[in-house]
Amino acid sequence: MKLLKSIIFSAFAFLALQASAAPDMLADRHVQKGNTCAACHTENPPAQTVPTSQCQKCHGDYEALKQKTSSLKPNPHYTHMGDQPCEECHKGHSTPVNMCATCHKIKLNVK
Numbered sequence: 077m078k079l080l081k082s083i084i085f086s087a088f089a090f091l092a093l094q095a096s097a098a099p100d101m102l103a104d105r106h107v108q109k110g111n112t113c114a115a116c117h118t119e120n121p122p123a124q125t126v127p128t129s130q131c132q133k134c135h136g137d138y139e140a141l142k143q144k145t146s147s148l149k150p151n152p153h154y155t156h157m158g159d160q161p162c163e164e165c166h167k168g169h170s171t172p173v174n175m176c177a178t179c180h181k182i183k184l185n186v187k
């Protein structure tokens with residue numbers, strides 16, 4: 077009986093944890109914070125990728141992004157690659173990519 081109780085308790089604890097954890101994908105985290113699909117997708121229904129200019133309406137230009145991540149070395153928003161499209165690293169609905177790693181052994185924790 078004690079074992080059964082503890083199994084049931086663990087199952088609930090697990091479910092509660094799942095519900096409160098931030099979603100894995102960037103788009104889902106945006107939706108969880110109250111943005112609609114249309115906040116990123118200008119076409120309805122969503123069908124294509126999101127232009128960098130749309131991300132920048134909320135997040136600002138590279139000058140602003142550079143300030144936000146100025147404590148990181150290297151700063152992912154200020155590099156010799158110039159102003160890259162966001163999707164080179166950040167993905168809406170799939171695993172993010174560290175584009176610098178195609179040439180360097182640089183570690184970036186892209187979300």
Ligand code: HEC
Pocket residue numbers: 102103104106107111112113114115116117122123124125126163166167168169170
């Ligand atoms: C943070 C901005 C953002 C939000 C919010 C967002 N998306 Fe996306 N979506 C993207 C990006 C970026 C792509 C390009 C592919 C990728 O990066 O995964 C994309 C691509 C798509 C595509 C094209 C197929 C594909 O995967 O390439 C569909 C369909 C789509 N999104 C549906 C939705 C729906 C439905 C919602 C609302 C539940 C939504 N998106 C919310 C950013 C967003």
Ligand code: HEC
Pocket residue numbers: 102105106109111115116126130131132133134135162163166168187
């Ligand atoms: C409608 C406004 C809006 C648009 C458009 C938008 N974002 Fe966001 N984004 C937000 C808000 C609000 C947050 C949450 C900020 C916070 O939690 O402090 C956020 C958080 C983020 C974060 C950090 C937090 C996390 O969950 O990883 C990244 C990275 C990000 N956005 C990238 C993008 C990219 C890339 C695009 C374009 C595909 C985009 N955003 C489009 C409003 C927007």
Ligand code: HEC
Pocket residue numbers: 128131132135138141144145148152153160161162163164165166174175176184185186187
């Ligand atoms: C070279 C890869 C790369 C590109 C391109 C890139 N980012 Fe990022 N971005 C990162 C990394 C890495 C982080 C995570 C920093 C951390 O918190 O460790 C980040 C973090 C962020 C954050 C969260 C900043 C915060 O407050 O902590 C936002 C918002 C963001 N990016 C938006 C964008 C937008 C919008 C674009 C396009 C204009 C873009 N990024 C292009 C790599 C990139």
Ligand code: HEC
Pocket residue numbers: 150151152155156157175176177178179180182
């Ligand atoms: C197409 C290959 C390629 C990509 C992608 C790339 N780099 Fe580089 N990077 C180079 C080359 C070539 C050099 C110059 C040779 C050297 O000094 O090692 C360099 C030099 C550097 C340096 C040395 C200092 C400097 O500015 O010259 C840093 C730091 C750096 N890259 C960071 C990055 C970051 C961060 C990214 C991702 C946004 C990135 N690189 C993407 C090829 C690349």
